[in-house]
Amino acid sequence: MSTTQARQQVTPELRKWIVDQAQAGHGPESVVKAMMASGWTEDVAIDAMESTLRGHLEEQAVAQGLPPAVPVPDAALDESPLYVDAGDRQVAVLQAMYNPRVVVFGNLLSDEECEQLIALAKPRLARSLTVATKTGGEEVNADRTSNGMFFQRGENDLVRRIEQRIARLVNWPEENGEGLQILQYGPGAEYKPHYDYFDPAEPGTPTILKRGGQRVGTIVMYLAEPEKGGGTVFPDVHLEVSPKRGNAVFFSYERAHPSTRTLHGGSPVLAGEKWIATKWLRERRFE
Template structure:
């Protein structure tokens, strides 16, 4: 084992050079372990070095600066995360883009309680109109939806506390929980969740809590067919299974985050989901 587990400038440059030559992050970590590095130290070193390098490249290309984002505590590859009142399973994790699939975030009874509370208030879903800061009907989004106020009822407040612990982000930085209902044929075509900084309405939107920096899509039922959450740039499709949730974060409002995503058409049955968007600062 090396006399020190310190990440030296020489090691940083080696990681960058190897990555530039096409060596994958898992292969870099394996090579460091063969040289005596602790696995956790190797994983952290590769992630931090490559992220810092990519941030530098991004800024040199004139991209927006990266900001801190929510991050689940999964560096040591746990099977579950304790969120206080239940153990949430870690089913899959991807580093770039940061995508984590969780299981057992909600019980079937809690899922049904959210659906029952939302159903009487459903209306055609709107999207944020970044040209003006308002909202509009968008042909790309053919679901019905509604918003709960933060902490509006017991099950919503309980879910919000779990999410805050799960992704290590202040509860008050979350927008109100949105519930969406997709009937057969309904979909949400690929899009980004951050607000386009080039649009004139974005500054007014950001006054309420800054940029969105992460999303959690929570599946409230089991559609018979279709309705997965797709990430075309990866590519990846997450199947909608009741009680599970897919988390993804985006450190800058730019396509380089590879967080383009959509809701695939429901081909049989119906789909109910809840979406939690997380902001940089307190959402007011």
């Protein structure tokens, strides 16, 4: 902590004043300006305001019965970069949304990597299952009409390279990721809108959480493009991401609640075939 920060402690009285100003409709710029006029340096004033308001919103959310927020993966986009360093690859930032946190990446996978994943997955495909939140197991779900398989984490050089890239891209430990899932959607196949987090109210959720805690992020990578249809949709925010080969859509959810607005689904494939690779990220090491 700098000497200036040491002198300018954020007291309970200051926090209350910041919250009161926000509730009265005063914008962030006017709050910071007033603090600077009272002798606060700009950087300390901004930090104090942001941390106070985040804390207040979290207190309000928990008071209303929402689960507590947890840290989540995210790309380093504070300076609005066109590209993000993913270690062995520069990945393009095509679109970014903050509420919900949705980022569309370009050129995350090469054509060769897409082809290799499909070739390795084909012999192991079976009807896709979903997590059975009532028991903690798996089950066939009529809402999901794809075929799929899982690679073990780090199963081969290709999978390991992609997992390292993802970890670098969204600043999250490799060990917190579930195995890479490959999915095939033929004509008419879809995955109806759903949430990826595990519902705390379901009886099987405590069993599921023992393996690595709650899911906190998802990245969907497009391996093969259908001729028509097959987009990834976010109904709450009227967003659709086209399934362009090599691109990916990432989204995170800081609490297991619909307030995250991360309801999403895979629209029906109308012609051709769609292949995707999905990576779910957990709070802790996934066992």
